Amino acid sequence: MPGCTLKTKARNFETTTLGLLEALDVRVHELPDWYCCGTTYSLASDNLIMHLGPIRTLLKAKEAGRPELLVLCAMCYNTLRRAQALVLADPEKRDKINAFMYDEEVDFQGGEVRVVHLLELLKERVGFEALRDRLVRQAGELKIAPYYGCMLLRPREIAIDPSSEDPSIMEELFGACGVQSVYFPFKTECCGSYQTVNEKPIVVSRARAIAASAVKNGADLIVTSCPLCHFNLDFYQKQIQEATPGFRTIPVLYISQILALLAGQEEANDFSLHAVDPRPVLRERGLLG
Amino acid sequence: MAKNRIGVFVCHCGINIAGVADIEAIKASVAGIPGVAFAKDYQYMCSEPGQDLFREACTSGEVDGIVVASCSPRLHETTFRRTAGEAGFNPYRVEIANIREQCTWVHAGNGEEATRKAVDIIRSVVERARRDEPLTEATIPVTKKALVIGAGISGMMTALGITGAGYPVYLLDREPSIGGHMAQLSETFPTLDCAQCIFTPRMVEVGQNRDIALRTYCEVEEISGYVGNFKVRIRHKAPYVDWSKCTGCGMCTEKCPTKVKSEFNMLLDERKAVYTPFPQAVPNKVIIDREHCLYFQKGRCKACQKTCPLGAIDFEQEDWFEELEVGAIVVATGYDLYGKENIEEYRLGYSEDVVDGITFERLLSASGPTQGKILRPSDGKVPEDIVFIACVGSRDPENHFPYCSRICCMYTAKHAMLYKHRVPQGQAYVFYMDVRSGGKSYEEFVQRAVEEDEVMYIRGRVSRMYRDDGKIVVVGADTLSGATVEVRADMVVLAMAMRPSRGVEEIVRKLKIQTDPNGFLAEAHPKLRPVETLSQGIYITGCAQAPKDVPDTVSQSGAAAAKVIELLSKEQLTREPIVAYVDEDICSGCGQCEGQCTFDAIELVDRRGNPAMGIPARRVAAVNEILCQGCGACVVTCPSGAMSQKNFRMEQVYSMIESFV
Amino acid sequence: MRIELSRQALLSELREQVKDLSEQNLLACYQCGKCSAGCPSIEAMDVMPSQIIRWVQLGQIEKALQTKTIWLCAACQTCKVRCPRGVDLARIMEALRQLVLRDNVDYMHPNRIPAEDLEELPQIALIANFRKMTP
Numbered sequence A: 001m002p003g004c005t006l007k008t009k010a011r012n013f014e015t016t017t018l019g020l021l022e023a024l025d026v027r028v029h030e031l032p033d034w035y036c037c038g039t040t041y042s043l044a045s046d047n048l049i050m051h052l053g054p055i056r057t058l059l060k061a062k063e064a065g066r067p068e069l070l071v072l073c074a075m076c077y078n079t080l081r082r083a084q085a086l087v088l089a090d091p092e093k094r095d096k097i098n099a100f101m102y103d104e105e106v107d108f109q110g111g112e113v114r115v116v117h118l119l120e121l122l123k124e125r126v127g128f129e130a131l132r133d134r135l136v137r138q139a140g141e142l143k144i145a146p147y148y149g150c151m152l153l154r155p156r157e158i159a160i161d162p163s164s165e166d167p168s169i170m171e172e173l174f175g176a177c178g179v180q181s182v183y184f185p186f187k188t189e190c191c192g193s194y195q196t197v198n199e200k201p202i203v204v205s206r207a208r209a210i211a212a213s214a215v216k217n218g219a220d221l222i223v224t225s226c227p228l229c230h231f232n233l234d235f236y237q238k239q240i241q242e243a244t245p246g247f248r249t250i251p252v253l254y255i256s257q258i259l260a261l262l263a264g265q266e267e268a269n270d271f272s273l274h275a276v277d278p279r280p281v282l283r284e285r286g287l288l289g
Numbered sequence B: 001m002a003k004n005r006i007g008v009f010v011c012h013c014g015i016n017i018a019g020v021a022d023i024e025a026i027k028a029s030v031a032g033i034p035g036v037a038f039a040k041d042y043q044y045m046c047s048e049p050g051q052d053l054f055r056e057a058c059t060s061g062e063v064d065g066i067v068v069a070s071c072s073p074r075l076h077e078t079t080f081r082r083t084a085g086e087a088g089f090n091p092y093r094v095e096i097a098n099i100r101e102q103c104t105w106v107h108a109g110n111g112e113e114a115t116r117k118a119v120d121i122i123r124s125v126v127e128r129a130r131r132d133e134p135l136t137e138a139t140i141p142v143t144k145k146a147l148v149i150g151a152g153i154s155g156m157m158t159a160l161g162i163t164g165a166g167y168p169v170y171l172l173d174r175e176p177s178i179g180g181h182m183a184q185l186s187e188t189f190p191t192l193d194c195a196q197c198i199f200t201p202r203m204v205e206v207g208q209n210r211d212i213a214l215r216t217y218c219e220v221e222e223i224s225g226y227v228g229n230f231k232v233r234i235r236h237k238a239p240y241v242d243w244s245k246c247t248g249c250g251m252c253t254e255k256c257p258t259k260v261k262s263e264f265n266m267l268l269d270e271r272k273a274v275y276t277p278f279p280q281a282v283p284n285k286v287i288i289d290r291e292h293c294l295y296f297q298k299g300r301c302k303a304c305q306k307t308c309p310l311g312a313i314d315f316e317q318e319d320w321f322e323e324l325e326v327g328a329i330v331v332a333t334g335y336d337l338y339g340k341e342n343i344e345e346y347r348l349g350y351s352e353d354v355v356d357g358i359t360f361e362r363l364l365s366a367s368g369p370t371q372g373k374i375l376r377p378s379d380g381k382v383p384e385d386i387v388f389i390a391c392v393g394s395r396d397p398e399n400h401f402p403y404c405s406r407i408c409c410m411y412t413a414k415h416a417m418l419y420k421h422r423v424p425q426g427q428a429y430v431f432y433m434d435v436r437s438g439g440k441s442y443e444e445f446v447q448r449a450v451e452e453d454e455v456m457y458i459r460g461r462v463s464r465m466y467r468d469d470g471k472i473v474v475v476g477a478d479t480l481s482g483a484t485v486e487v488r489a490d491m492v493v494l495a496m497a498m499r500p501s502r503g504v505e506e507i508v509r510k511l512k513i514q515t516d517p518n519g520f521l522a523e524a525h526p527k528l529r530p531v532e533t534l535s536q537g538i539y540i541t542g543c544a545q546a547p548k549d550v551p552d553t554v555s556q557s558g559a560a561a562a563k564v565i566e567l568l569s570k571e572q573l574t575r576e577p578i579v580a581y582v583d584e585d586i587c588s589g590c591g592q593c594e595g596q597c598t599f600d601a602i603e604l605v606d607r608r609g610n611p612a613m614g615i616p617a618r619r620v621a622a623v624n625e626i627l628c629q630g631c632g633a634c635v636v637t638c639p640s641g642a643m644s645q646k647n648f649r650m651e652q653v654y655s656m657i658e659s660f661v
Numbered sequence C: 001m002r003i004e005l006s007r008q009a010l011l012s013e014l015r016e017q018v019k020d021l022s023e024q025n026l027l028a029c030y031q032c033g034k035c036s037a038g039c040p041s042i043e044a045m046d047v048m049p050s051q052i053i054r055w056v057q058l059g060q061i062e063k064a065l066q067t068k069t070i071w072l073c074a075a076c077q078t079c080k081v082r083c084p085r086g087v088d089l090a091r092i093m094e095a096l097r098q099l100v101l102r103d104n105v106d107y108m109h110p111n112r113i114p115a116e117d118l119e120e121l122p123q124i125a126l127i128a129n130f131r132k133m134t135p
Helices: A011-023 A048-063 A074-089 A091-100 A118-126 A128-133 A169-176 A200-216 A227-235 A237-243 A255-262 A279-284 B023-031 B048-060 B073-086 B100-104 B111-130 B153-164 B180-184 B195-208 B251-255 B294-298 B303-307 B344-349 B357-364 B408-422 B442-451 B504-511 B550-568 B592-596 B633-637 B650-660 C013-022 C034-038 C049-057 C061-065 C078-082 C089-101 C115-120 C123-133
Strands: A068-071 A114-117 A143-146 A221-224 A252-254 B006-011 B036-042 B065-070 B094-098 B138-141 B146-149 B169-173 B212-216 B218-226 B229-236 B259-261 B270-272 B320-326 B328-331 B335-337 B354-356 B385-392 B427-432 B456-459 B462-468 B471-478 B483-489 B491-496 B498-500 B538-540 B572-575 B580-582 B602-607 B618-623 B643-645
Touching: A011 A252, A011 A255, A048 A068, A048 A074, A048 A091, A068 A074, A068 A118, A074 A091, A074 A114, A074 A227, A114 A118, A118 A128, A118 A169, A118 A255, A128 A169, A143 A169, A169 A255, A200 A221, A200 A227, A200 A237, A221 A227, A221 A255, A227 A237, A227 A252, A227 C123, A252 A255, B006 B023, B006 B048, B006 B111, B023 B036, B023 B111, B036 B048, B048 B065, B048 B073, B065 B073, B065 B111, B073 B094, B094 B100, B094 B111, B100 B111, B111 B650, B146 B153, B146 B320, B153 B169, B153 B180, B153 B195, B153 B212, B153 B550, B169 B218, B180 B195, B180 B357, B195 B212, B218 B504, B229 B328, B251 B303, B328 B504, B328 B550, B344 B462, B344 B471, B354 B357, B357 B408, B357 B491, B385 B408, B385 B471, B385 B483, B408 B427, B408 B442, B408 B491, B456 B471, B462 C034, B462 C078, B471 B491, B471 C034, B483 C034, B538 B550, B580 B618, B592 B602, B592 B633, B633 B643, C013 C061, C013 C089, C034 C049, C034 C078, C049 C061, C049 C089, C061 C089, C078 C089, C089 C123
Parallel strands: A068 A114, A143 A221, A221 A252, B006 B036, B006 B065, B065 B094, B146 B169, B146 B328, B169 B212, B328 B538, B354 B491, B385 B427, B385 B491, B427 B456
Antiparallel strands: B138 B572, B218 B229, B229 B320, B259 B270, B335 B498, B462 B471, B471 B483, B580 B643, B602 B618
């Protein structure tokens, strides 16, 4: 399930992932009639209508006969997993939600579809070693700052890594592919999320701290799995640079963009979508051109 | 066998019984029960005059069984039975009929029904009492020696206490030396006494005490037996040195080429492969660390053996075993600190300069790796900004442990003060939630830290930390001023939660004692029996039971010693005779009872039989009356009814039921 | 600043509503401040998140509803993951926002977003924002 932003600003995420998965012999189908996942997950105890978005998505997957739903966007992942957990834990709420969707056939128990994030797919289905075997380029001296953000790790019940504070799945993935990860203490610090709409100073402050930490610890790039994080970290860097002399910009890429480059799939990337142009660094490290 | 002369006393229990039920009516009905010789009443049977009445009945010869209708047997059964015994009346022919907790207290609004029910209860107990056998208590001898497991401050003080009354003690520890964690401390609160100065004389006292048999570098293998008669098998770990020859001169240590990180100094510096754990070790003997010794690993060197003037090195040595016989066991296994790697949100900040409390003590110690100078382990520089974090892993029911570790507020204040005394130009910060300083002079001590030594106390916990430019950035909150606080620290000291010593689960299993939900040893009663366990003859003390400071540990050790002395001073112990017994004619040897018994009191034994008379050889169950606790589980398990319990026979129970019907 | 406490103040309907909407044991918080120290929006907040929950404990819901703090929450869940007493502060923040929004108040409205921002911002940001800040 691509989700809204993957078709627009985060196109790169989708195109590079699809190309990569094809090279890895993993067949994916776009979920027909997919909905907005309904991010962010609603926290009020009685607001069941807010859960229709994610539950309908899961239902669509079930109807399409797909027991596994692949998501790339971290926010989709978080919302779908938590909504699923809610209906599994509370049959009363599940029945109410089911009853509301009157124009669709519903007997949704909750567990019929497994929500899988790209990282989980690469680890469990493909295997990091197998992934490495498909790569054609060496990463050489490339150093990345793996940025997890919030949605893949919190709350603990849905985290893709056993540790929500010091995760290592991205480091393992990239390590297996020969890419070094730097010490990056801001890897799980929130980017500011939807405050980017009306409280920009918060996001600017967060983006500065996160980017500065990556640069200080020697990273060439920040790698992320969330279109909102990507936007927040990428878009405001020019602003930050103008306000803070001496601030070094650092490009932000999606996981699959790096992997696609290592797999020799340059055309999948549309670098015009980036505010901070990653091409100079990528060329310097031999991943491009 | 039914006897027909039962005396019944109906107690008023003040208004507890008399205020609800009609005593006269009860007496009248009861007097009419067949087998009852009389029914008398009195206001308070447990009082002196009441006991006199009771005693009269015992010595009168008029009755040979007595039923006291009163409160729960849990309260006064022992009282009445003791009085009976002293008066020459068999105590096990005295029964209590509970007409208070099980009658008048629950039917307080309905006097008529309560009266009827009281009579029913008394009648059933009379039926039972008529069938009671006069039982005799078994006596068991007491081995007048004790074993103390754990030779830290609590084990040592317990041992000294016990030998003070003249009883010999085995003092066991898995480390080569006694002393435990206190030997690692630098100064103690609230006096800031040098820990070594107050402690080493005690260690020497223990070492020189003729009644204390040290068993260091030993582990407990197996324990069997029961109160007064324990058999403990211990393993002496091979030090590869003949301790009867070794004088601790240290020449071997000097010559040894292999260096290993010192556990005693929390890995901050090194020791040799042949070593004493610390200079004041008692006994002052060396051991060889097999895993790092060049001879054991690679077959070379033997420099120690060549050097030793007394020929004490013995590479061929093997572990050996010893059987100890003792009457009482004290568990004083102490504590270990919770590992800091468990705190996920701090991990990104960890470096050599983030340490726990005991490591900081070693840095403070004059005999430690830096001779008491506070230096960063990473680069040896003096830390100018040092952060202390309280409650790490404690008071955290969600992720770690719910309890308070009790000593951290005090030792954190102590650490901060000692830091300021040695680094006057530095700044110490303490992130705390509450300051718990309830002991004698403790509050004044903490105020000294705040006002005189200018330690900055910040009220809030630390959310995370990370490394930056050789410093550790600590991100916490000050809830009092309503701000979050960031400190760029040169060093961080974590007050980790206190945990029961690692490996204590093994001892618990072998001794068959209980732990509480947090893993600490369970006391028999939280308020009134703090050093006993539910297993007679086994006592607990020190931090193994719960986190506490040195004064409380020493007090508790005294209490444990007193309990041991109480036990060992008896010539013999008596056992309640309400135990299980087997009718061998019915027993088929199925063994189900043996499987049920949690006290290992039942075994299957062989009976030879007599083939000439057509009696086959077979197996039957046999009950060890000393181990049997009278729980009755085997009785209900037994499918054939061969197993019974004295004075709790099925026949008695049925008679009680029939009396109601 | 002075607060008058009474049985009525503590057992107010508003406090009960916060409790029901958030399904949290409000009294479990012992004000350690870990949530505040880990909060990404803390620099812009007028009142610390842990102080918000303190006001709720004291029954002073109105005061909590008047802060900027509750609207600056990014729903990152860091507070929930770090809380040693298992209190989900993010849900308490949501409950407080709901108390305002359910009076048919739009904290955010598309009209308030400048046109050039609407072009730049990814949909995901707008969706998430409106779901949190409108009824």
